[in-house]
Amino acid sequence: MLIALCSAKGAPGVTTAALALTLSWPRGAVLAELDPAGGDVLAGYGRARLSAGGLTELQLAARRGGLAGQLDAHLVQLDATGRARLLPGLSDAATARHVNWERLAAALASVEDGAVDVLADCGRLRAEHFPAAVLRRAAAVVVVTGSTLRAVRAAAQAVAELRDEGAGLAPGAGVLAALVVGPGEPYGEREIGEVLGVPVVGVLPRDARAAAVLSEGAPAGRLFAQSALLRAARSAAVRLAEFAAAHEVRLTPPPTPASAATAGGRRDR
Template sequence: MALIALASAKGAPGVTTTSLLLGALWPRPVVVAECDPAGGDVATRMPAADGSALDPQTGLTSLAAAGRRSLYPELVDEHTQQLIGGLEVLLGPPFPEQAGGLQATWPQLGPLLARRPRHDVVADLGRIGVLTPQNALLASADAAVLVVDTSPSSVVHLRHRLRPVSDTVGGAYGVPVHVAVVAPPKRTQTVREIRDALAATGVELAGVHHLAYDERGAHLFQGQTTSRPDKLALVRSAGPLVAELAAAVAHGSPVAAGPVDDQEPASPDSHEHEHGQRTGAHR
């Protein structure tokens, strides 16, 4: 199945929240994998399917230990957990110190997750730099999403990382690279300006998308619930990005970049029920 890698070039613009959001809206079976050596935080913000706490030691760390002799895709199933609502996750190491023991595992993770049977994988790589070990997953990705906020430093760092990321995920082979700009719903003009700034780098992007940040939407991916998640600006704005990514990795061809919409897009009806289930939202 397909591997979709999410990352940022600087700071914390919301890669984990965006990963959970894409997983919740994904139209096919999916696993969200925390692959951030700085330490995962899904276990501290989301409850398990039965309402209890997730086990922070069951995930990438336990998978690496179990696969010392042979690491194969089917082994992943034994180390995933379900969030309330049913979204399946592979938790990252809870602390950076534990990530140090994964040095031999990072190069194997990309091919492993990309070949996982019956499920696509959305991988949260956290912040990437020139020498960050999770960069190894990019070479196996079927699509990449770089998450950025509207701060000038965040945009400058993204411009600097665009070419290396594009080359790593496939360059001329047509692997789509998307950018998700996390900004308040009314900052459409700012998103357009960021799109133009990124276009000046000469890197061909499959799309620049406006993820409409709102507090209630962000809180949904910090373990809180709401009666109508499909009405939240963050959820509604993610529909086009999910549709383009799912189509691109299903058919092996990227979707051409389009203009940033002036109107806030509606969440596709086909995703509403499944999103409510996967996030555990009360409808």
């Protein structure tokens, strides 16, 4: 199952939210850093770990064919168990124009053995070389927003754009959702859901200390797992996984007895 996260203009926190969700995901999860502006996670949470692989090399490998089969070799473990893994993003934003997002999206959407989901950090909506193809294939598209008037207005605009068929971004109807970072500044979950007209599938509090562990690679310490941010991420992860699973089912409905019979009938003829 592929889940895309993106932000509207001026709403920071997508990468941190995507990473917190990936580490808290109820199943195995891959965080795919698809922000055309480049990847941050290895330099931050990865604490400057160098890695072979990642999106840049996966692109080169793709020219030799079979992208989906090569994905595993380009992932980096994010936790001790290997349940959470990372596809490191571009190290050079200038290379974003060479990425074949359509092909990559197809490969990421095909990672569905039931045990692993892919969370794609797509960065800011409308950025140059934005991976729109990923949104079109995702079971859920999550707009990450703050709760200030400015943030909610920008998110509302983003939702409108995502719904505009002409803009070429529109994912399947109904797959849009929102995730609120820093609620109560002043708007809350319910108000934001009403204004945006999409379900809010998670709320992450402001928690500078835990966020710095995720975004800057600050030492985690014993209390990190019990921080307000990680606790909220765990419940958001469950909600989002359920939301996406419901839509995944709708995107690929099982054959009903009636349609199976019709299909069988056609084959007989």
